[in-house]
Every structure is written in structure tokens, then in C-alpha cells.
Amino acid sequence: MTKTRIKICGVRDHATAACAVEAGAEFVGIVLVASSPRFVSPALAPALAAAIVDAGAMPVAVLQLPIDAQTAAAAEAFPILQFHGAETPADLARFTAWECWKGLHFSKAALEAWLASAHTARLVVDGPNAGSGDAWNTTEFAAMNDAARGRCLLAGGLDPTNVADAIGTTKPWGVDVSSGVESARGIKDHARIRAFVEAVRSA
Secondary structure, eight states: OOOOEEEEOOOOSHHHHHHHHHHTOSEEEEEOOTTSTTBOOTTTHHHHHHHHHHHTSEEEEEEOSSOOHHHHHHHTTOSEEEEOSSOOGGGGGGOTTSEEEEEEEOOHHHHHHHHTOTTOSEEEEEOSSTTSOOOOOOHHHHTSOHHHHTTEEEESSOOTTTHHHHHHHHOOSEEEESGGGEEETTEEOHHHHHHHHHHHHHO
16 A cells, blocks of 8 residues: 655644654645745744754745745755745746645646646645635545546645545545644644544554
């Protein structure tokens, strides 16, 4: 059975990053979008990214274009950039030094267009309101072929109680959670992070 990868997103501090990695997450997302309640300043993000690498996981910088000089400098500390705005495949062409991921609201046409792009390694497939924690109907996504789903992380509405069933239904490459492991908006709950990872591993 293929191991489902786990990304804990919206981590803002070293203790939570350490908890996520110790629990078994392979990826930890750091949001560099100032409008987000999970925003980490560009001044603090590189040290947090370095700590995640030292702990044995991969830090992912979550961005929206355009980015300012400070955010661009902070992104240098990350091996993976995840874009979560109105980017097009062509917009990612200049980021050849990184592995690029793209977060998007699911539609079959959009997914196929991004999968065809040479500049995108992974897609984070979310519901209509990314970052809200709202569940969405994954039936059409589940019906896509193995190769397509094998490049995607499922996001949106996942939590420790439903992620195992979601994996069984959609069989994605990975899962991405933020709101589903929080005690309040932007505040991660370490017990919920551990429970989420355990639920994924039980799927």
C-alpha cells in the first residue's frame, strides 16, 4: 500500500512545527501571505524553515503572487513553494529553483490544465473557500485517474475524524490540513495534530 503523505499547514511557531514532524508529517506549511490569520513574517520564516529541515521534514512556503522583496528573500529558505492565489501555469515558469505546488479549488478542467504544466509538481486540491476548513464534494475528484490523483494532496474539511474515510474514497498522494487541527482560527492544537497523523496512518 502506498503511504499517504501528510502536510500540516499554517504552522506559526517552533513548538508546533516540532510536534508536526515528531508526529510523522512529511511537510509543514508556513504561510507568507499577510492577509492570513496564519501569517508568519518574512523575518521569522527562514529560521522556522531551517528548524523543520533539521527535524527531518520539508518546509513549504505558501505564497500568493505578486510577492515583495522581503517575501522573495524569505522564500530562498524553502525547497518547496506552494502558490495559493490567481496564478497561471506560466506565472510559475520563473521559479525553476524550487519544487512548485499549486493550491486550487477543484474543477476537472483546472486540474488537468495544471497537471499538464511542466512547472507544477503537486496540486493541493481544496474546496471553494481555501483555508476555511469547509468540506466539499470530492466525488468528481475521486473519479479521476490514478495518475492525476497521484500528484495531488487533498485539502478542505479534513480533520482527525474523517481523514481516513477521505483517503479511502479518493486515494490521493497526500493530505493537507490546517483548520482541522486547530483549537481556534490560526491556533494549532498539538493533540489534534497527533490524532490527525494517527488517523492517516490507520487509513
